[in-house]
Every structure is written in C-alpha cells, then in structure tokens.
Amino acid sequence: MTPSPFDSALLGPLLGDADMAEILSETRFTAHMVAVEGALARACGTVGLIPQDSAARISDALLQTHVAPRDLGAGTAAAGVPVPALVKRLQAELGPDGQFLHWGATSQDIVDCAHILQWRDALTLLATRVTQVLDLMQTASTAHARTLMAGRTRSQVATPISFGLRIATWAQPLIALEAALPDLRARLLRVQFGGASGSASAVGGHGAALSAALAQELHLADAPCWHTDRSAIIALGGWLTAVSAALAKAARDLVIMGRSEIAEARAGQGGGSSTMPQKSNPVGAEAIITLADWTTCLQPALARAASPLEERDGAAWALEWLALPQMGMATAAALRHATELMASLKADPASMSMQLDAGHGAALAEAASFALAAHMPRPKAQELVKNALALAQADGISLPQALDRLDGAKGLADWAVTLSAQSQLAASEAMRTRIFAQRT
Incomplete structure (x- = not known):
C-alpha cells in the first residue's frame, strides 16, 4: 500500500x-x-x-x-x-x-500559533459536517418514528423499538459534541x-x-x-475521537442491519465483489469503522506528547505533528462517509417486522411479565411468561395465544391488544423526542 x-x-x-x-x-x-x-x-x-x-x-x-x-x-x-x-x-x-x-x-510560538490557525479552519469544516449529519439523522428519525423493529441487547432480540429511536441514539453523542464545540474553540483558539x-x-x-x-x-x-500545557490539544484530540466513535457506532449497526439474512436497512451505494456477483458490501460503513479505530489508536500519542520535558521537548512536541493531522483527516473522511450514508438510508419495514415476529413473540415477554405483575408477584408473572413462551414454541402459536391458554394468565388481559408491538411505540417516541430536545 x-x-x-x-x-x-x-x-x-x-x-x-x-x-x-x-x-x-x-x-x-x-x-x-x-x-x-x-x-x-x-x-x-x-x-x-x-x-x-x-x-x-x-x-x-x-x-x-x-x-x-x-x-x-x-x-x-x-x-x-x-x-x-x-x-x-x-x-x-x-x-x-x-x-x-x-x-x-521562539520557534514554538510560531508553530503553535500556525497550528491553531489551521485548526480554527478545520473545526469550522468539521462543525459544518457534524451539523449536516445530525440534520440528516433527525430527518430520518422523524420519518421512522413509527417504523417498528426489534431492539437488541448483547446481539439478542430484546424489546420492540422504533427505527426512529435507534437513529436518535446514533445522533445522541453527536448532539453533545455539537454543543461542546463553543467551549472547545474557546479552550483551543488561543495565542501562543x-x-x-x-x-x-x-x-x-x-x-x-x-x-x-x-x-x-x-x-x-x-x-x-502554554508551551508545556498541551491540555487543549488533548481536548481537541478527544473531541475528534468522540466524533469518530459516534459515527462508528452508527456504522457498525448499519453493517449488521444490512446482513443478507437480516436486511433491515441499507445505506450507501454498496461495493461489489471481485468474484461474487450478488455482493453489495457496506464500503462506506466499513470505512467509517476503520477511520474511527485509527483515530482512537492515535489519541494516546497526544497524551504522551502532553508531558514534555522541562520548558520544551522536541521529541514530545513532534508527536502532535504526526498524530493530530491524521486524526483530523480521519474524522473529516468519516463525516463525509456518514453524510452519504444518512442521505441514502432506507429501511425495510417488512424485514424488520419479520425479525420482530421471530421467536413467537419473545420480544414482548417483558411487556407480558409487567402486565401480569399487576395481578400477582413479579417472580410468578415471569414464570408464567416463561411457560407461555415454551408453549408458544412447542405448538407454533404466538405468545398472546399461549397466554390465553394458560391458567393464571387467561382472561387477565386482552393479550392480543396488550402485547401488540404497536403499543410499544409510545415509549420509543417519548425517548426519541427527549434525545432531540437536547439539540439547541
């Protein structure tokens, strides 16, 4: 290479x-x-x-x-x-x-001031791109506020959420980082x-x-x-690393969501294979992940540079020249890819519904246990739900149908209504709205 x-x-x-x-x-x-x-x-x-x-x-x-x-x-x-x-x-x-x-x-006065002038321009570019990505995320999140999908924890189906909420969680750290920019500028853009x-x-x-x-x-x-006080440089590197990490979280989710057997969403143009005609590889998302990992690897170099010897240390100082420009380049490129991904993001609601329905309604087990807990101790409610899931899987029926058959659960609720995945949307929407309310 x-x-x-x-x-x-x-x-x-x-x-x-x-x-x-x-x-x-x-x-x-x-x-x-x-x-x-x-x-x-x-x-x-x-x-x-x-x-x-x-x-x-x-x-x-x-x-x-x-x-x-x-x-x-x-x-x-x-x-x-x-x-x-x-x-x-x-x-x-x-x-x-x-x-x-x-x-x-002295030389460091000139070099440090010149670097700060560079980063003033660089932060303007990065701020514009963060805002662009956030605007696209917010638009997509609103559009998918009622698009149901399976939330997953530790790679397993958990509870129903909206795709809008997942997109909002992608945006959440970027909202905080957008808000942090004025303080970062004030800390960094100082004469030397x-x-x-x-x-x-x-x-x-x-x-x-x-x-x-x-x-x-x-x-x-x-x-x-501030010859020997490099804390503002570390803060800049930390901000770049955090932006890259936030983008990588969205990119990793998109890689998984675009898997052939899941196919819940797709973004970007996709890249072909040299030998397999059916492939559409997640090139943009993969590039973001690579760039974020590289930015994260470089952040410790800035920490090393922040403890120079005496009043000037040419060896420590030069670490910043190696690491910081690459961190800026990687973050800018990741934002470029993220803008393209968010602008082309498309969901497949049918596939999302199929994934949510898999397991005979297991994604609604938590909702069922809390509904039953209104009538009995929660441990007993959870045991009943486990029994209902076993029955659903054995007989090939849904969780609401199984609860309607079980003594102790039958008749306590209209299970088809109570355990409708649509009933979970209100909670997702409340959280989604709270996340974007933080953006000023």
Whole structure:
C-alpha cells in the first residue's frame, strides 16, 4: 500500500478528504507561519518594541510572500523545526528591516500559533459536517418514528423499538459534541507567545501587552504561554475521537442491519465483489469503522506528547505533528462517509417486522411479565411468561395465544391488544423526542 494513505491516489478517495487535506496541508501551514510572523511584527510595532515603519514594511512584504514548503525541508531536518529556515529566508528578502523579524519569539510560538490557525479552519469544516449529519439523522428519525423493529441487547432480540429511536441514539453523542464545540474553540483558539523559555523575557516588561496585541492581530484569544500545557490539544484530540466513535457506532449497526439474512436497512451505494456477483458490501460503513479505530489508536500519542520535558521537548512536541493531522483527516473522511450514508438510508419495514415476529413473540415477554405483575408477584408473572413462551414454541402459536391458554394468565388481559408491538411505540417516541430536545 502506501505510507501516506490520506493523500494517496489509491486510498485517498476512500480514506481521505480533499477539503481537510487542503486545510491541513503543509502549503497552508507554511502560509500560516508567514502570517504569524507578519502579525508578530505588527504587534511589536504597536507596543513599541520595533519601529512602526519597519513593522509596516515587514507586514506589507510578508502579505505578498509565498514560501514553498520544500524550501524549508533541509532546514527542518537540521533544526528539528521549520522556523529557523523560514526566518532566515524571510530576513534575506526583507533587507535591513529583517533584523526586526521574529522579535522576542521562539520557534514554538510560531508553530503553535500556525497550528491553531489551521485548526480554527478545520473545526469550522468539521462543525459544518457534524451539523449536516445530525440534520440528516433527525430527518430520518422523524420519518421512522413509527417504523417498528426489534431492539437488541448483547446481539439478542430484546424489546420492540422504533427505527426512529435507534437513529436518535446514533445522533445522541453527536448532539453533545455539537454543543461542546463553543467551549472547545474557546479552550483551543488561543495565542501562543512565551519566547525561549516561556517567560517572554526577551521583550522585558512588554510580554503581556505583546501577547494581547498578537492575539488581536490573529483574531485569537489572549492567554498566558502554554508551551508545556498541551491540555487543549488533548481536548481537541478527544473531541475528534468522540466524533469518530459516534459515527462508528452508527456504522457498525448499519453493517449488521444490512446482513443478507437480516436486511433491515441499507445505506450507501454498496461495493461489489471481485468474484461474487450478488455482493453489495457496506464500503462506506466499513470505512467509517476503520477511520474511527485509527483515530482512537492515535489519541494516546497526544497524551504522551502532553508531558514534555522541562520548558520544551522536541521529541514530545513532534508527536502532535504526526498524530493530530491524521486524526483530523480521519474524522473529516468519516463525516463525509456518514453524510452519504444518512442521505441514502432506507429501511425495510417488512424485514424488520419479520425479525420482530421471530421467536413467537419473545420480544414482548417483558411487556407480558409487567402486565401480569399487576395481578400477582413479579417472580410468578415471569414464570408464567416463561411457560407461555415454551408453549408458544412447542405448538407454533404466538405468545398472546399461549397466554390465553394458560391458567393464571387467561382472561387477565386482552393479550392480543396488550402485547401488540404497536403499543410499544409510545415509549420509543417519548425517548426519541427527549434525545432531540437536547439539540439547541
């Protein structure tokens, strides 16, 4: 295969995402670093650290400057970070004003700010897609509010639910994650300025003022230096992991629901087999599961990166460069697939009814035991239901018919009405409505 599957010609159309690839590209990142250097020059001019006319000339020049990432590669290999090579390149173009470039800053200030600018754009893209998926889920859930199916626990038929409720449970974690985005943005989208060791000592008593001015230039929140506090990065990774996991839950359910012998629902175009003409493989759902598993595998790398040595740790820091872009790509691709799946989701009510009716009404055993518990101790009610199920299976009749034959249950209710699967819809609808009521 390939060491870079997300932008691969072979695997990229399946596992990658063109929009996120552009946002997280090294071209865009390099442009952000240049923009941060320009913003820093303007901020230094504002607080009087460098001449304002030099700051203006630096800013104007950098607005017109394009640096190719490949031109910084050798410098990155030498320094372990691209900023020294970038500064050298820009200073050569700026002439005498170049001496005021990068004033009081360190490489991590520039890289971290550039990364935050990337993730500001990335979160905008991801937020839009989460909303799109949720809108589709909510529409589908409403459409299937009265579509009965068998709820299953631990792979076994449990009780009747609506397909609308199952879709709502897919949406539930995404609703919480959509609501969490403003707090995540507030925590993440902060300026980084601390200089060599995080104290901003190179700018004397201007550290706080310079940080505030830089934050204003970059349209970020002001903050103390967070060189060694990577908790916001972990929070971002956690959000990406949680989104991916939520999508994977829906995808896993769709894989099972689309099994040949179940065939309760289908979504996506389906993929063919190289040898079996009848196959329609759940490619989109499988891709979501793979991407979510990969995102989950990368989250511990961010945790490792969050305990750097002393005031800066090049080894720990670089883990973020490896893990976080891939997590962003995987999450964006999973959302892309999820949008396609939800837009094409189709239920098969006849198959759902057949699955629900299997077992001679066993899915309504809980309802029967609670109905009987109104007339007798619950243990006795449960024993009667077990006996009725045994009779139903032995004689090939339904659970209501069996209860009508058993002494102790006969005549206590109109079992055909009481144990109608339709009678279970009210509870599903109440829960479905509560779930979507959380969405503001």
